[in-house]
Amino acid sequence: MISGIPGLSNRVVENVFLYIAAIAVFLLALITFLMVYFVIRYRRTKHPEPKDIEGSLWLEITWTVIPTILVLTMFYYGYTGFSILRKVPEGSIKIKVLARQWSWLFEYENGIKVDELKVPVGKPIQLLLTSQDVIHSFYMPAFKIKQDAVPGMVNYLWFQPTEVGTYDVLCAEYCGLQHSSMLTKVIVLPQEEFNRWYQKGAEERVTKIPTGSQLFQEKGCRACHNIDGPPGVGPSLKGLFGKTITVITDGRERPVVADEDYLRRSLLEPNADVVKGFPPIMPSQKGLLTEEEIALIIAYMKGLK
Ligand code: CUA
Numbered sequence: 476m477i478s479g480i481p482g483l484s485n486r487v488v489e490n491v492f493l494y495i496a497a498i499a500v501f502l503l504a505l506i507t508f509l510m511v512y513f514v515i516r517y518r519r520t521k522h523p524e525p526k527d528i529e530g531s532l533w534l535e536i537t538w539t540v541i542p543t544i545l546v547l548t549m550f551y552y553g554y555t556g557f558s559i560l561r562k563v564p565e566g567s568i569k570i571k572v573l574a575r576q577w578s579w580l581f582e583y584e585n586g587i588k589v590d591e592l593k594v595p596v597g598k599p600i601q602l603l604l605t606s607q608d609v610i611h612s613f614y615m616p617a618f619k620i621k622q623d624a625v626p627g628m629v630n631y632l633w634f635q636p637t638e639v640g641t642y643d644v645l646c647a648e649y650c651g652l653q654h655s656s657m658l659t660k661v662i663v664l665p666q667e668e669f670n671r672w673y674q675k676g677a678e679e680r681v682t683k684i685p686t687g688s689q690l691f692q693e694k695g696c697r698a699c700h701n702i703d704g705p706p707g708v709g710p711s712l713k714g715l716f717g718k719t720i721t722v723i724t725d726g727r728e729r730p731v732v733a734d735e736d737y738l739r740r741s742l743l744e745p746n747a748d749v750v751k752g753f754p755p756i757m758p759s760q761k762g763l764l765t766e767e768e769i770a771l772i773i774a775y776m777k778g779l780k
Contacts, residue, residue, distance in 0.1 A: 484634050487556040488619040495549055560620070563633045567601040568594070574604065574611035574624035576758055577653035577708075578695040579644065587676035588693050592661040595669035596639050604630045608758055612648035615661060621647055636663040652756060653698060653708050687775025690768055694760070702779050709757060710750045716777045722748035738773050 570592065571582040581592045594600050604613050604624040613632065614621040622632045646657035664672065691697060699709040710720075715733050722731050724747065731737055731748060740747060742764060745757035764772070 484560060485619050487559050491549075491552045491556045494552055498545060498549070560633075563601045563631065564599040564635075567599040567633055569601050569603060570594075572602050572604045572613060572624065573607060574613065574646070575607035575695050576609065576651050576698070576756075577646070577657040578698040579613075579657070579659045580693060580695065583673070583676070585673065585677040587673070589676075590692055591659050592644065593669060593672060594636060594661065594663055595666045596636050596663050597666065599633055599635045601631055601633045604632065607763070609650050610648050611646045611650050611657065614645045614647035615642060616645065617642040623648060639663050639665055652754065657698070685771070687771040687778075690772050691775055694764065694768075694772070696772070699757070706753075708753075710753060712776055712779050714780055716779070721751040723751055724748045735773055738776055739769060742769060742772065
């Protein structure tokens with residue numbers, strides 16, 4: 476598990492946090508002490524007659540100036556820390572991050588696409604975030620960084636891992652039914668091991684067209700559809716091909732044979748015939764899949780016995 480400080484961004488965030496927390500704890504102790512002290516000191520048996528106190532210029536100046544300075548220093552540390560988090564170092568490795576209901580896809584400059592982020596230790600990494608559907612939020616608690624992934628725009632984040640290890644990635648913005656399972660990992664590898672993996676992926680990318688199984692993973696189908704077990708958010712695809720199933724079309728139940736036409740329609744117009752017992756929430760893949768990809772995915776589904 477995590478030991479020490481896994482990334483450079485941590486120190487920046489931690490320093491500001493500790494600074495503000497220390498001031499807050501000090502003020503809490505001071506105010507609590509004074510409150511208790513005054514309750515005892517000015518209790519009714521000692522001071523039966525309350526007296527008005529006229530204003531005190533010095534006191535008012537003091538309690539205006541000191542908090543102002545404190546708040547300004549908090550702003551200063553917060554802002555300089557924020558600037559560091561926003562300023563991506565030269566020569567960072569750029570990785571595109573695509574968020575969608577309900578999985579993550581990482582795309583490297585050499586074309587590798589994976590659903591778990593692999594990075595080398597000690598190098599600055601820039602993540603370019605966008606979304607295919609609704610607003611998601613890319614959150615890596617171990618590195619104390621978080622940024623929204625918004626459809627139609629590209630946001631960014633950078634971090635520099637300092638320790639080899641595996642850390643969690645979460646979606647931190649409610650994005651629908653399976654939001655809570657929109658999880659993945661960032662795997663920090665030693666430089667050489669990363670290079671080997673990166674090289675191998677690039678070669679495979681050039682020499683092979685992706686298989687149906689790879690597409691099934693890349694396109695995020697697996698987030699909702701099991702291929703070998705019970706149904707998830709969507710129906711299980713195990714042994715689906717050729718089976719007669721009950722669907723709801725325009726509010727009416729009807730039987731349908733899960734043949735190639737049906738599977739194709741389900742990819743492009745998923746909510747036209749919704750399998751009975753499931754919510755009509757699958758995002759349409761129209762424009763997101765090429766004809767070749769559709770054919771490969773259908774062929775893959777046929778093989779899921
Ligand atoms: Cu994606 Cu929550």
